[in-house]
Amino acid sequence: MSEAGSLSAAEFGTAFKGFLEQAAQGVEAPEPVFAQLIRGLFDAEPAQLPILSQQFEVSDHPNVQIAMGAVIGASRAERPARG
Secondary structure (H helix, E strand, O other): OOEOOEOOHHHHHHHHHHHHHHHHOOOOOOOOHHHHHHHHHHOOOHHHOOOOOOOOOHHHHHHHHHHHHHHHHHHHOOOOOOO
Protein backbone atom coordinates (compact mmCIF):
# COMPACT_ATOMS: atom_id res chain seq x y z
CA MET A 1 0.00 0.00 0.00
CA SER A 2 1.27 3.37 -0.89
CA GLU A 3 -0.32 5.32 1.98
CA ALA A 4 -2.20 4.17 5.03
CA GLY A 5 -5.69 3.20 3.85
CA SER A 6 -5.28 4.09 0.18
CA LEU A 7 -4.33 1.99 -2.84
CA SER A 8 -2.70 3.02 -6.06
CA ALA A 9 -4.55 2.15 -9.26
CA ALA A 10 -2.11 -0.71 -9.89
CA GLU A 11 -2.51 -2.10 -6.36
CA PHE A 12 -6.28 -1.87 -6.61
CA GLY A 13 -6.23 -3.60 -10.01
CA THR A 14 -4.12 -6.45 -8.63
CA ALA A 15 -6.33 -6.86 -5.57
CA PHE A 16 -9.54 -6.73 -7.64
CA LYS A 17 -8.19 -9.26 -10.16
CA GLY A 18 -7.37 -11.62 -7.30
CA PHE A 19 -10.87 -11.14 -5.89
CA LEU A 20 -12.49 -11.95 -9.25
CA GLU A 21 -10.34 -15.05 -9.71
CA GLN A 22 -11.28 -16.33 -6.26
CA ALA A 23 -14.97 -15.55 -6.83
CA ALA A 24 -14.98 -17.41 -10.15
CA GLN A 25 -13.34 -20.59 -8.84
CA GLY A 26 -15.72 -23.49 -8.64
CA VAL A 27 -18.73 -21.48 -9.79
CA GLU A 28 -20.71 -23.24 -12.48
CA ALA A 29 -22.64 -21.11 -14.94
CA PRO A 30 -26.37 -21.78 -14.75
CA GLU A 31 -27.94 -23.54 -17.71
CA PRO A 32 -29.76 -21.14 -20.04
CA VAL A 33 -33.53 -21.13 -19.58
CA PHE A 34 -34.16 -21.78 -23.27
CA ALA A 35 -31.94 -24.88 -23.20
CA GLN A 36 -34.12 -26.24 -20.38
CA LEU A 37 -37.30 -25.40 -22.27
CA ILE A 38 -36.09 -26.99 -25.51
CA ARG A 39 -34.94 -30.11 -23.68
CA GLY A 40 -38.35 -30.44 -22.03
CA LEU A 41 -40.27 -29.79 -25.24
CA PHE A 42 -38.33 -32.15 -27.52
CA ASP A 43 -37.05 -34.60 -24.90
CA ALA A 44 -33.57 -34.32 -26.44
CA GLU A 45 -30.34 -32.42 -25.90
CA PRO A 46 -30.57 -29.07 -27.70
CA ALA A 47 -27.06 -29.41 -29.16
CA GLN A 48 -28.07 -32.67 -30.85
CA LEU A 49 -31.13 -31.24 -32.62
CA PRO A 50 -30.82 -30.30 -36.30
CA ILE A 51 -30.76 -26.64 -37.28
CA LEU A 52 -33.35 -25.83 -39.90
CA SER A 53 -33.55 -22.73 -42.03
CA GLN A 54 -35.49 -21.55 -45.03
CA GLN A 55 -34.89 -18.55 -47.27
CA PHE A 56 -37.89 -16.59 -48.53
CA GLU A 57 -38.14 -13.80 -51.04
CA VAL A 58 -38.73 -10.43 -49.39
CA SER A 59 -42.12 -10.25 -51.10
CA ASP A 60 -43.12 -13.51 -49.34
CA HIS A 61 -42.28 -12.31 -45.81
CA PRO A 62 -45.86 -11.13 -45.07
CA ASN A 63 -47.24 -14.52 -46.13
CA VAL A 64 -44.72 -16.34 -43.97
CA GLN A 65 -45.62 -14.11 -41.02
CA ILE A 66 -49.33 -14.86 -41.49
CA ALA A 67 -48.66 -18.61 -41.75
CA MET A 68 -46.46 -18.60 -38.65
CA GLY A 69 -49.10 -16.62 -36.77
CA ALA A 70 -51.74 -19.18 -37.70
CA VAL A 71 -49.59 -22.12 -36.55
CA ILE A 72 -48.37 -20.45 -33.38
CA GLY A 73 -51.80 -19.02 -32.60
CA ALA A 74 -53.36 -22.48 -32.79
CA SER A 75 -50.86 -23.93 -30.35
CA ARG A 76 -50.51 -20.88 -28.07
CA ALA A 77 -53.45 -22.01 -25.94
CA GLU A 78 -51.56 -25.23 -25.23
CA ARG A 79 -48.22 -23.64 -24.24
CA PRO A 80 -47.21 -20.41 -22.54
CA ALA A 81 -45.27 -17.86 -24.59
CA ARG A 82 -41.52 -17.63 -23.88
CA GLY A 83 -38.93 -15.04 -24.75
